[in-house]
Amino acid sequence: MLSKENKLAIIDEYKTHEGDTGSPEVQVAILSNEIRRLTDHLKANKHDFQTRRSLLMKVGQRRRQLRYLNSRSVDRYRTLIARLGLRR
Numbered sequence: 001m002l003s004k005e006n007k008l009a010i011i012d013e014y015k016t017h018e019g020d021t022g023s024p025e026v027q028v029a030i031l032s033n034e035i036r037r038l039t040d041h042l043k044a045n046k047h048d049f050q051t052r053r054s055l056l057m058k059v060g061q062r063r064r065q066l067r068y069l070n071s072r073s074v075d076r077y078r079t080l081i082a083r084l085g086l087r088r
Contacts, residue, residue, distance in 0.1 A: 002033060014083075024069040025080050031062040032084050 002010075007030060011021055014029040038055040042048060066086075070077040081087050 002030065002037075006033070014080075024065050024072075025076065028062055028065045028069070028080060029084065031058050031065065032086070034058055035062065 010029050010033055011026050014023075014025045015021070016023050016025060020026060035055060035058050038051055038058065041051055042055065045051065066077065066081070069080065
């Protein structure tokens with residue numbers, strides 16, 4: 001889990017308007033941070049299968065959010081993946 005301070009910092013960085021906590025940009029940024037944290041955990045704990053399942057579920061959620069954003073606004077999608085450095 002993210003600490004409250006980290007989550008608020010991510011929301012402040014990626015929000016699209018004041019009071020925004022649920023836009024696809026914010027949700028993808030939070031999921032990306034959690035995915036990064038779980039990936040680091042799995043490097044040290046290779047046999048933690050529950051965490052592996054959790055990681056795969058979060059990757060699927062992020063993929064669905066990105067697909068939704070791409071279908072609604074390609075410009076917002078491209079700027080988000082550039083800011084997060086997701087695609088190579």
